[in-house]
Amino acid sequence: GAVVSQHPSWVICKSGTSVKIECRSLDFQATTMFWYRQFPKQSLMLMATSNEGSKATYEQGVEKDKFLINHASLTLSTLTVTSAHPEDSSFYICSARVFGLQETQYFGPGTRLLVL
């Protein structure tokens, strides 16, 4: 149980294009999902917290207009990197908190983004 999927697992795009990453909780409902960014050999950096049906809360320094987050249902959150640039290249990971079951976050497998 508590499986989280991400799609795509990797994406290569040209500078200036937008990329959408999906995060799904497959066997549970997640009222809260989190988006992280991870650079090589570094720990996870929280970008934003999204709650179903409401606006995401972004961490300090994260551009809201650059990283659009939509949490349209209890099983799906999306992250759109708008007008991507090479510096946006990174490993993006989502997590979901199991509703009603303590506070454990379960993570997706991650999406590697390379912007050329």
Add this chain to the structure above:
Amino acid sequence: EDQVTQSPEALRLQEGESSSLNCSYTVSGLRGLFWYRQDPGKGPEFLFTLYSAGEEKEKERLKATLTKKESFLHITAPKPEDSATYLCAVQSRPVGSARQLTFGSGTQLTVLP
């Protein structure tokens, strides 16, 4: 502000050589301490949640313990497949928070055959 410090940064063990990883934390009020395993190029895999000092949890060759200031992840007779980065995270009890996790920088464990 919550802080998590993991040590050592890297650890190399021979297969069968038991050891411990440390996670020291500072929080205003601990709601939970979490251990995750992360393999290269993958998302973190949940291992344990500990909620109060004195609590212990085990899974195969891994055992996690918790005190009021730190947590240990004990690895007994490790195998090469235990090689990974182990992440510790805390969740505190601030008023009005989304109950986010604060992660340590991780311990990269390598088990040699």
